[in-house]
Amino acid sequence: MKSKLLLPATLIFLCACSQAGKDRDLNVVLAQTPPEAGYQLGGSIDSVEIDPEKDILTAKGWHMLTPKTNPHELRVYMPGAESVLSVARMERPDVSAAVGDPDLLGSGFEVRIKLRQDADIKQLCITVDDKHYGHRLLSPHTPDQARCAASG
Numbered sequence: 001m002k003s004k005l006l007l008p009a010t011l012i013f014l015c016a017c018s019q020a021g022k023d024r025d026l027n028v029v030l031a032q033t034p035p036e037a038g039y040q041l042g043g044s045i046d047s048v049e050i051d052p053e054k055d056i057l058t059a060k061g062w063h064m065l066t067p068k069t070n071p072h073e074l075r076v077y078m079p080g081a082e083s084v085l086s087v088a089r090m091e092r093p094d095v096s097a098a099v100g101d102p103d104l105l106g107s108g109f110e111v112r113i114k115l116r117q118d119a120d121i122k123q124l125c126i127t128v129d130d131k132h133y134g135h136r137l138l139s140p141h142t143p144d145q146a147r148c149a150a151s152g
Contacts, residue, residue: 035077055115
């Protein structure tokens, strides 16, 4: 009897592991300095919302990270950022179709960042480094969003 119970549990464990390996985690790192010059535009910061009562910034958009790149990492430079609260990957069939690259289907993201109480967001930079697309700077979607001023 015990071996019959172990076998299904083992199979379930193996299936869970193989599923987890299919979808890479999306990580966010808070950068201490703005990106250096040389990044090409690629990707978009579609929206930025700030909850002033909770001091939380939520940014949504899409990146140009393909399966060839590991780890999948968004680097965020934003004076006033305290910590990353969460990040979620979202499917973006519109991006995949527009760019003509099925590898960009999972390129959507939503990141929530805790801000210092005194934060005045005047600069927001999100960059990625991809083995296929290279160094990319996500561009703001609307003119009223905080811009990125690269160093160098």
